[in-house]
Amino acid sequence: MPIRTNRGRAAVYRRLWGWPLRSPRHFVTTLVLLAVVIIGVGILLPETEPRPDPLPQTGGISQQTSGAPTSGTRAFAAPSTSTHAPVTSYPQAAPPPAAPAPEALAVAESWGKAWVDHPEGITSEQWLAKLKPFTTDEYLGQLASVDPRMVPAGKVTGKPSSISATASSVEVKLPTDALVLRLTVISTGAGWRVASYTKAD
The missing domain is CATH 1.20.890 (cAMP-dependent Protein Kinase, Chain A)
Known part of the structure; x- marks a missing residue:
């Protein structure tokens, strides 16, 4: 029972x-x-080995396994271990001086004669058409904003002379009846062309 x-x-x-x-x-x-x-x-029973701590404590700072730090502790990012060497830039050496190319001086003179040629009634398009064969395309776009009636000079009064020159560019001084022009003539795929101008000192 x-x-x-x-x-x-x-x-x-x-x-x-x-x-x-x-x-x-x-x-x-x-x-x-x-x-x-x-x-x-x-x-x-199977033998079990103690699991190592995945985040050992170093330097007295406890590391968190979660994405956000809990109250009373701070999360520290691991130091970068990038092995990329710092990029060091070196100034490029200036092109060596060279004798001015005769073609560059000729282009500067032709450009100056086209620049002072602005008879009464000429349009901006007609004036630019005279400058186009001797001017870079980039600079010709800037000259489109110039009113030819505001050009003070009326004629070229002397021959062009070189201020400085390299194998690819020439600084040219060109006198006119109103001021002395300083032209920058550069070598392009289409030949020597004026890339800028200003009043010479």
């Missing part, structure tokens, strides 16, 4: 727990059985 009352169960439990204490032999037997059970469980 199964035990159905609490009093009966308690009596059974007292007999079980009291059995090892009835005699020294029972006590020793109980200890041996308990040791065998513990050893068997230890053999059956």
Whole structure:
């Protein structure tokens, strides 16, 4: 018959727990059985190695594994380990001086004669058409804003002379009846062309 009352169960439990204490032999037997059970469980369980801390503490600063720092701690970014060498720029040497190209001087003179040629009634388009064969395309676009009636000179009064020259550009001085022009003539794929002008010192 199964035990159905609490009093009966308690009596059974007292007999079980009291059995090892009835005699020294029972006590020793109980200890041996308990040791065998513990050893068997230890053999059956797989050995587990302690997991290393993925973020070791260095320098007394605890690192967080989450994206945002918790209160009371600061998140520090890891130092950059880039191995790229710093880019060092060196100034380019100026082109060596050279004798002025005769073609550059001729273009400067032709340009100056076209620049002072602005009879009354000439349009800006007509004036630019005279300058076009001797002017770079970029600078011709800038000259489109110039009113030829505002050009002070009326004629070229002397020959062009070189101020400085390299193999690809020549600074030319050209006198007129109103001022002395300083022209920058450069070598292009289409030949020598005037790239800018200003009043000479």
